[in-house]
Amino acid sequence: MFPVEAFQDTVGKLAGILESLGIRFHLTGGVTSVLYGEPRLTQDIDLVVDPVALTEQLDVFLSTAVRCGYLLEADTVRAAVSRRGMFQLFDQREALKLDLYAREMIPGELNRSSRVELFVGLELPVVSRVDAAVSKLIWISKGSHKSRGDFRQIMRLATELDCAQIVASAQQLGLKGLLETVLSESDQIE
Numbered sequence: 001m002f003p004v005e006a007f008q009d010t011v012g013k014l015a016g017i018l019e020s021l022g023i024r025f026h027l028t029g030g031v032t033s034v035l036y037g038e039p040r041l042t043q044d045i046d047l048v049v050d051p052v053a054l055t056e057q058l059d060v061f062l063s064t065a066v067r068c069g070y071l072l073e074a075d076t077v078r079a080a081v082s083r084r085g086m087f088q089l090f091d092q093r094e095a096l097k098l099d100l101y102a103r104e105m106i107p108g109e110l111n112r113s114s115r116v117e118l119f120v121g122l123e124l125p126v127v128s129r130v131d132a133a134v135s136k137l138i139w140i141s142k143g144s145h146k147s148r149g150d151f152r153q154i155m156r157l158a159t160e161l162d163c164a165q166i167v168a169s170a171q172q173l174g175l176k177g178l179l180e181t182v183l184s185e186s187d188q189i190e
Contacts, residue, residue, distance in 0.1 A: 007031075008119040010091040011045055014098060015124055017064050021057040024050040026113040026125040029099070030150075032132045035116065037153030044097040048127070050110055051084050051102040069093050105138055106131050106169065129154065130162050134169045141178055151182055 011027070018025045029046025054061060058081060062074050071090040080087035084103040091098065104110055113125040127135065136144075136151035158166065170179040 007045065007094075007096065008122055010094045010096045010098065011124065012119070012122050013068055013091070014047070014065075014070075014089070015122075017061065017068060018049065021053070021061055021064070023053040023057055023061070024110050024113075024125075026110060026127050027118070028101075028127040028132065028135060031118070032127050033136070033150040033154065035118070035126060036129050036132050036157060037150055044099055046099045046101070048101045048104060048110065051081065054081055054102055065089060070098075105135050106173075109135075129158060130165045130169065133158065133162070133166045134173070134175075137166075137170055137175050137179060137182070138173070140182060141175060148182055148185070152185070155183065 015025070025047050027045065028048050029044075031045060058078065062072065062077060065072060069092050071092050072088070077087045079085075081102045086099055086101050089098045089100065090096070109127060109131040112128040112131055114128060115123045116126045117123045118126070133151060133154045136147040136154065139147040140151060155163070155166070167176070167179065170176045
């Protein structure tokens with residue numbers, strides 16, 4: 001397990017790069033599952049980044065990331081950004097991997113981010129609870145078993161309004177049947 005300081009240093013450094021270039025982003029994935037659900041181990045950091053701003057600033061982003069100690073393959077990053085896919089950075093100092101998604105999985109999710117103090121003195125944009133739940137549902141539809149538990153934990157702590165918005169989003173994305181199935185599953189191993 002990585003110490004909290006390693007996560008803080010890695011995320012803080014990348015956040016500084018993205019903010020200095022005017023590239024909107026937010027944290028998502030396992031880190032937010034902990035925030036909105038229950039503590040669990042996570043081995044990487046997932047971020048959604050604004051693909052348009054990233055494309056416009058890509059050369060500067062790449063050179064700055066390398067200068068700040070991130071290991072990356074520039075051609076792979078360029079290809080991922082052009083197809084609105086995922087690419088990885090590796091923080092050589094902290095030995096942590098970051099997965100950056102150059103797309104919104106849920107339309108408008110970057111507009112619904114909220115800033116949260118995840119580490120003492122470090123406030124970062126984080127995916128909304130509703131979008132975190134919906135993204136877990138999308139990952140479940142792609143076969144992610146870990147997302148099933150994350151989703152149910154997020155739902156346990158969701159407000160009535162959150163639940164209504166999650167149901168509406170699931171319906172829009174054609175995932176209402178999956179939503180009902182996952183909510184009806186037992187948390188117990190049988």
